[in-house]
Amino acid sequence: MIILHTIAEVRQYVHTHRMQGKTIGLVPTMGYLHEGHLSLVRQAKEQTDIAIMSIFVNPLQFGPNEDFDSYPRDLERDSQLAASAGIDAIFAPSVDTMYPAGNGKSLTHVDVEVVTDTLCGAARPGHFRGVSTVVSKLFNIVLPDKAFFGLKDAQQVVVIQQMVRDLDIPVEIVPCAIVREPDGLAMSSRNVFLNDDQRSQALVLSRSLQMAAERVQQGERDAVALAAAVRATIEEQPLADIDYVQIVSMRDLSPLHTLDQPALLALAVRFGKTRLIDNIVLHVHR
Amino acid sequence: MIILHTIAEVRQYVHTHRMQGKTIGLVPTMGYLHEGHLSLVRQAKEQTDIAIMSIFVNPLQFGPNEDFDSYPRDLERDSQLAASAGIDAIFAPSVDTMYPAGNGKSLTHVDVEVVTDTLCGAARPGHFRGVSTVVSKLFNIVLPDKAFFGLKDAQQVVVIQQMVRDLDIPVEIVPCAIVREPDGLAMSSRNVFLNDDQRSQALVLSRSLQMAAERVQQGERDAVALAAAVRATIEEQPLADIDYVQIVSMRDLSPLHTLDQPALLALAVRFGKTRLIDNIVLHVHR
Known part of the structure; x- marks a missing residue:
């Protein structure tokens, strides 16, 4: 298992495996992994040759009064867990790597309408714009054959599927079942x-x-x-x-x-x- | 020279040439070709193995009172001109192929801020949103190594370069000099x-x-x-x-x-x- 920090490292890593005819699976996460994430890794390993997990707490999808600063982060623990589930590589960029203009901002956004107006989209204005923008970037960096998303964020799955269809992004979105604690609480x-x-x-x-x-x-x-x-x-x-x-x-x-x-x-x-x-x-x- | 009409045909064509180690150049146009376009084709042929031209009058980048309906179209003439300049393939999709939801509309847009506020962006609200959205789609469909744009649309070049940087799109933008009539009028x-x-x-x-x-x-x-x-x-x-x-x-x-x-x-x-x-x-x- 290898941890990559720069976009150039990821492109090189992916290119090397592509040249060998390998298929690539992407598991986008914000880290602080739990069984839900690990089930995505296992499905990625079943369906693709090389499974890459991105770990990035994306400032663009947090509102000004939301929990970006306090969102839990532990790359050491995450890499052990991801490795135990069979991940091949982790892409853990800094905020400045993803948003080099600074301040975690981007002049370019990907906006999906209508399906973002309801549920969490109504409660968290700008949230899905941040999600679709960062997921676009991850898709462009990794160029995965398949990308694995948990259905706990069901609206996110619908938004990403809409974006992929509308922008003709060459990736298959694989929605994965919610994983729950033994007493029923959805993993988060x-x-x-x-x-x-x-x-x-x-x-x-x-x-x-x-x-x-x-x-x-x-x-x-x-x-x-x-x-x-x-x-x-x-x-x-x-x-x-x-x-x-x-x-x-x-x-x-x-x-x-x-x-x-x-x-x-x-x-x-x-x-x-x-x-x-x-x-x-x-x-x-x- | 081959004319492709569907996205699947383009993906297949590009895949075949990629497997042979060929590089791909894209020349996005709205057709009705003139010397300016043909100079882009020649530069694409110089810098990449396979040159693909898209010909698509994109409704998304025209305002309600603009000349979408009357914009000149002549695929027969265009394909002869493009072939004479050495193009390998033309992608000439219908509006419904590019916007299958109908009405030439998309729920997803790519928006570039700031550099779209001035010049033609100020005069044509929504124009560059239409441009960046359709160019994103073309990039995702063709996955070119390089894309060739004329500097007559200088703001378009700046907008596309900003989008490519911000979204980490794996393509090199090649800006090409304005081509003029002998008396100085810019080709259009x-x-x-x-x-x-x-x-x-x-x-x-x-x-x-x-x-x-x-x-x-x-x-x-x-x-x-x-x-x-x-x-x-x-x-x-x-x-x-x-x-x-x-x-x-x-x-x-x-x-x-x-x-x-x-x-x-x-x-x-x-x-x-x-x-x-x-x-x-x-x-x-x-």
Whole structure:
């Protein structure tokens, strides 16, 4: 396993392996790895010859009052974990390497419309512009055959897929299932910020999603009522501060009133200063 | 010479030549070729093994009241001219091939800031967003080693170079000198729209640029006075309707008051419905 810090090193590394006919898989992350990330690495190793993980806390996707500075970072620990999962190389650039103009800013942005207007896009203006811009850059640097993204950030997957289609980027996006703790909490680098009470009350997220999936199985088709039920369940936890609970079309993330197509039930809830997201795909068997 | 219409055909064509170790040059155009375009082809053939020209009148870079519908098109004539200059392949996609969502629209855009605020960017809102978006797509489709752009669209060259740097696009941009008619008029596909009087009065553009260059050689350093002199010269022609005459920094296109660095004197002038652009780089020897 090799750690690369500059864009030139990555290009050289990729070029060498390409010349040998190897396929390249990219796992873009912000580091502070957990089992969710490692499952992406394992899928990359299954589907491509060389798996490269980028570890970069991207200032462009954080709002001015968000947790860019406090976002957890530990490259030493991350490289051990990634190596244990079989990663071949880590690209860990500095902010100045990615944004040489300084201040973590770029004059050029990639903007995806419509699918960024809802869910986390509505709550975090500019967030997805930062995501699509940095992912464009990573794609241009690594030129991967496939890129692996976790479905916990379901909207991110939809946004990146839209960008790849619209800009004809020659990469296949592989969405990967959410990985959860044994008690159901979706894995997140931000989980470390939860104290015991918050951690325990945060279980309501996966529990309420599960409850919703069961109601759909039992025949519920009213998306508005279902979202309201999820919201009510979460509100029973005194430390939970709901950002959004929404049921949207899987296709374009437009709001759904009736469950007549594959739907995404997505939520974002704060526990103290920590904002957690989770979601479930609701399959309707007609 | 082969004409390709679909993205898959282009990818296959490029892949085949890449496998043979060939380098790829891209000449993006909107067709209706003239000597300026053909000089780009010749430089592409000198610097790369395989030269591909895209011919696509890109709706995204035309404003609602601009000349998208009337922009001249003649693929038959273009392919003969391009072949005579040595082009290997032409990529001539339909609007629906490039924008499959329909209506020539895209949910994803590439936006370059600051260097698009001035000159043609100020006069044509959204124009450079359309240019950078379609050029991104062409780069992703062709993956050229080098791309060749004419300096007549000097701002376009600056915008594309900024985008390539900011997004780490693995391509070298090769700016190529303006090609002029024997009487000095810069080659343009839009020149065919000029009637005899307009055509003759339009010579004031290159003449006034030449006059400005001579004044700088004679020691003129006042950019404001120089631009005013160019403007006054153009205004002597009754059919000339000035859009802008500006002297800006070559580096970031910011306005210059004093000629203390490499500068671009750029202008856009309408003759009837036809908007012509021209420019000259002012070299200051200190």
